[in-house]
Amino acid sequence: MELVFSALTRAVLRHGNFTGRDELIDKMDAWMIQRNEHARPFRWTYEGTPLKEAV
Numbered sequence: 334m335e336l337v338f339s340a341l342t343r344a345v346l347r348h349g350n351f352t353g354r355d356e357l358i359d360k361m362d363a364w365m366i367q368r369n370e371h372a373r374p375f376r377w378t379y380e381g382t383p384l385k386e387a388v
Contacts, residue, residue, distance in 0.1 A: 336375045340368075
C-alpha cells in the first residue's frame with residue numbers, strides 16, 4: 334500500500350495546485366482510475382540487506 338501512496342504523491346500531490354478540496358479529490362480519483370485501467374505490478378527491488386545484517 335505504501336508504494337501506491339508514494340506513486341500518488343509523486344504523480345498528483347507533490348507539485349499540485351488545487352483550488353479546493355473537490356478538485357483535489359477529482360484529480361486523485363482520475364489518477365486511480367487511470368492507474369487501474371493500465372495496471373501493472375510493482376517491481377520489488379529491496380534485497381533486505383539491512384534486515385539480514387541486523388539478525
